[in-house]
Amino acid sequence: MKVLVLGAGQLARMMALAGAPLNISISAYDVNSDSIVHPLTQQNLGKGLANAIADADVVTAEFEHIPLPVLAQCQQSGKFLPGETAIKAGGDRRLEKTLLDDAKVRSAAYRIVNSEADFRQAITALGLPLVFKSALAGYDGKGQWRLKRAEDATALWQQLDAFLSADPSQSIVAEQFIPFSREVSLIGARNSQGEVQVYPLTENHHVNGVLSVSLAVAGNEQLQQQAQQMFTAVANQLNYVGVLAIEFFDVNGTLLVNEIAPRVHNSGHWTQQGADVCQFEQHLRAVCGLPLGSTALVRPSLMVNILGEDKVPEQILTLPGLHLHWYGKTKRAGRKMGHINLSGATTAELKTRFEQLISVLPEAAFPELTQMAARLN
Template identity: 40%
Template sequence: MSRRQPVLGILGGGQLARMLTLAAAPLGVRTYVVDGAADACAGQVGPLLVADYGDAEALAGFAGSVDVVTFDFENVPAEAAAGLAARVPVYPAPQALAATQDRLAEKTLFRECGLDTPDFHPVDTRADLDLAISRVGTPAILKTRRLGYDGKGQFRLRTSDDADAAWAALGRQAQAHGLILEAFIPFERELSVLAVRGRDGDFRTWPLTRNWHTDGVLALSLAPAPNIPSTLQVDAVRHARTLAERLDYVGVFALELFVRGGKLLGNEMAPRVHNSGHWTIEGAHTSQFENHVRAVLGMPLGDTGIRGPCAMFNFIGNLPDPSPVLKATDAHWHDYGKEPRAGRKVGHATVVAKDADTLRSRVSSIAEALGRQEQARPAVDALG
């Protein structure tokens, strides 16, 4: 008698679903992805159901075809998540998604769990914006409470004189999604801690990752984050564990952090596998994608230790010539199979080494061959 392979349903068919599908196969796990776009890139590596997230009939059929459901993006409609959860186990649970879909609820949760944040204030009207500015101060960032990502749905106020322009840019979204004004923090570093929690409560983290963004989009990651006091690693893990247990979280998540004055401030929590953890595919004993599959299906979690220091280049808009990466030692190319488009994540490359000096040399030579010295410079300097 043949053994039945478990089927993992994935809501959303982007590059994260694609990499989850590739990680699931060696575990004997099949995947079934649902997305509204027929050209969703996850469909290139596994079965794809083309359906709108509001199509209750299609989602019911989807739920009946899988053993567990997970997500490759956090902005899943609440109705869709609740409908699926009534038919099949869903991880992370809808309540965990709800807590991270609203920036106001998320920041409030952070503070309740003992993680400090930049000052913030809700904004629903033009008058609220003036009140928020008086309390939060400037510079500040006006954001949509929901649906914003990669720098979208944001407006930076340098002074209170920018209030009219900020409202003109985002005021229409106040009623539909709500707004929040957050103090702009002149942080010293941007870090993320990737964590995973199993269905049995087993909790693990990968080393802290240092990140650099361009126009709100991740451009470069370095792991383990160099020159970080061990106390920050301990604090980051403690905060991540507290949040995971508070939400009864199952699966991988990323906690994005700022360092200011030697202390951590909570920025955002992504309830899914995360761009800043792509280096784990080649750089860790168990990748974030494999551990997410393991966690949501109730399998034992894998070792999150690293094989060596890593750097990851993100490719936004279009892909460079892959030859310099393919020719290099322990450099790894990832093409997401997407059509080029401004602001779109279309691929990444990871470089791994035995030590920081070797990594610095490899990153420098690859960046020069790619013509991306400016993108790589922060990592090169940090490793120096």
């Protein structure tokens, strides 16, 4: 099988690595250079998007911020999974909120803001504090603003007004601030027969809005069931095929959807070593019409992102249960350069290994890990 992936970053790269053993070969569309490349070597394959779509058995995506004409072109081919609607819903918070409403799953109360009148009404209707998020192109904490005190409203509106004026396709989504105890995500897959397989819930720890650590949480059956029910509702609403990620706020045992990502997800990277079939292979199985695989947790596992660093102390490679995953990228401040997966036979062993890892990693580049280790019990 030949699969064309929209986007040529680390997710396409890891799909290529997971696909090769299934004789699934991956090419990738680099949106920035408008070229088709091999996702592992980044070599330009010297053909245009139209030819690449024609050559492919299946077209899929590794991210949701894709030009609309490209999405339309892929949709028209009849090969695009999970398809235009799902990708758009992941890339536009207005569509995402409508989707969640239609699927009847809980998320923060919201208003769409396109004018000062909308802005003032949102404050009145939803109360403070509020979070304002750009409808388009917001990720990793970018395009977000908070309003805690009424007296700061006018100053904030000036910022939002400037932002909206710069791009007529934008809106702001005003959301009630959710006083969550933690963020969790559920990664799962749905195939074209409507079968759903989800991984164990993952607890996520962000630093400055960017994912730092994900931890595979097993054992909370009530929360897992709740998440799976919401996942299935969203996936069915989209008639989704492929891997889908849903981020939740956990408010003392009640989940609200924060956002959805219609693709493999950073918080599912631990599945490469921690689950029976990893999310990259599972996504390819779903979109290629192969049977879904087992999502069972093999070993308690966690993932640590490597941000803005192109080196880690070599001695971490001696830690049992540790796997290093570099993305072959050039170093840039804050850039996702790779990740570390860590597993243990038991949660206690994972904790011990995590503490050994933390003692070796430089704290400036890997902040707040100790807090996450404390949650392993």
